[in-house]
Amino acid sequence: MDERIKTxxxxxxxxxxxxxxxxxxxxxxxxxxxxxxxxxxxxxRRIERLSGGKVVLLSISSNTSPENPRIIIEVRxxxxxxKMERNEIMASVRHMFRLDEDFQKFYALCDQxxxxxxxxxxxxxxxxxxxxxxxxIVKTICTTNIQWGGTKRMIEEFVNAYGEKFSGDPVMxxxxxxxxxxxxxxxxxxxxxxxxxxxxxxxxxxxQFANEEMNPNVFFDPEISTPDLKKKLLEIKGIGNYAAATxxxxxxxxxxxxTDTVFREFVSKKYFKGKKVSxxxxxxxxxxxxxxxxxxxWYELWEMYNEQQxxxxxxTHK
DNA sequence: GTCCAGGTCGCGC
DNA sequence: GCGCGACATGGA
Numbered sequence: 497m498d499e500r501i502k503t504x505x506x507x508x509x510x511x512x513x514x515x516x517x518x519x520x521x522x523x524x525x526x527x528x529x530x531x532x533x534x535x536x537x538x539x540x541r542r543i544e545r546l547s548g549g550k551v552v553l554l555s556i557s558s559n560t561s562p563e564n565p566r567i568i569i570e571v572r573x574x575x576x577x578x579k580m581e582r583n584e585i586m587a588s589v590r591h592m593f594r595l596d597e598d599f600q601k602f603y604a605l606c607d608q609x610x611x612x613x614x615x616x617x618x619x620x621x622x623x624x625x626x627x628x629x630x631x632x633i634v635k636t637i638c639t640t641n642i643q644w645g646g647t648k649r650m651i652e653e654f655v656n657a658y659g660e661k662f663s664g665d666p667v668m669x670x671x672x673x674x675x676x677x678x679x680x681x682x683x684x685x686x687x688x689x690x691x692x693x694x695x696x697x698x699x700x701x702x703x704q705f706a707n708e709e710m711n712p713n714v715f716f717d718p719e720i721s722t723p724d725l726k727k728k729l730l731e732i733k734g735i736g737n738y739a740a741a742t743x744x745x746x747x748x749x750x751x752x753x754x755t756d757t758v759f760r761e762f763v764s765k766k767y768f769k770g771k772k773v774s775x776x777x778x779x780x781x782x783x784x785x786x787x788x789x790x791x792x793x794w795y796e797l798w799e800m801y802n803e804q805q806x807x808x809x810x811x812t813h814k
Numbered sequence: 815g816t817c818c819a820g821g822t823c824g825c826g827c
Numbered sequence: 828g829c830g831c832g833a834c835a836t837g838g839a
Binding site for chain 1: 833834835836837838839
Binding site: 742761 | 820
C-alpha cells in the first residue's frame, strides 16, 4: 500500500431507529458502480470525487447498535483533508443514508396497521441514494426499458470510461462528473459507453448540469409541491412516468408509484391471483398509504422477494 | 432468429 | 388528451 495515503475516520450519529445494513441494501443501487458492497465486512465502499477535485476512497460501515447507532466513514486520501472536505463527505453520506429524513409518521402508520408492518418501525424504509442528483438521474434513466443486467453493464461502462481513479486503488473509480461527459462529443460518448438510445439523454443531462441550466437545489427545495416537482422531473429528456416516480422516491417523496412491468406483475400476483389488472386498480391498493405509498409497496415487494429466495434455497437443499 | 426488458418520445388524430 | 411506432442493445 502506498505510504502517502492517509486515513481519517469520521463518525455519524443517526437518530434511531436506524438499520445500516437494511438501508445500504435497500434496493439495487448498492450493486451499481461506483458502489461496492463488501458482504463479509458489511461495508459500502466507493470512490468519491469532492467538489474541489480531491479523489478519496470511502469505506462506510456501522457499529450496528440499535440503541446508539453509528455510521463510521473511513476516508483514504492524499494530503490533509480540509475541514470543508470533511464536511462535504459527511454531508454526502448523510444524504445517501437519508439521516435528515423523518420517518416517524410512516412508522406510526405501520404500527397502527399492526402485524408484519410493525417490523418496519425497527428502522426499515430508508432507501439508499447517491450523493448527487446527477448520479441518481443517470442511473434511473439506465433502468428504463432494459433488464437489471443491462443497467449494471451500462453504469459499469459509464463509470469505467469517465470516472476518476483514486491513485491508491488500481480499479475503482468515482462516478463521472457532468463536466467530464459534457466536454466529450455525443459521438465519442456513444462509442465509449453502449447505452443505446439513452446515450443522447445522458449526454444532454450532463450538459445541462455542467452549464447550470439544471440546478439540483431546486429539486431538493422542501417548499416545492410534489406535483410541481413531478412536472419538473418530466421535463428531463428520458424521464417519463415510471422514472419520475422513482426519482420522487429518491428525493424523499413517496406518494407516487412506478407503474412499470415489475409493479404490474407484483400487484397482479399478490392481490389478483396472477390475473392482469389495470393500472388504476393496481394503484388503488396503495391509496390508503397516502404520502407513504412507495415505501409500503417497496416493503411488500421486498417481502415477496425474500419468500422466493427462501423457497429456492429450501428446494435446492433437499 | 425472435422477442422484449423496472419506458419514453414525437407524431398524428 | 390519447394511441402507436420507433428507439439501441443484449440477454432470454
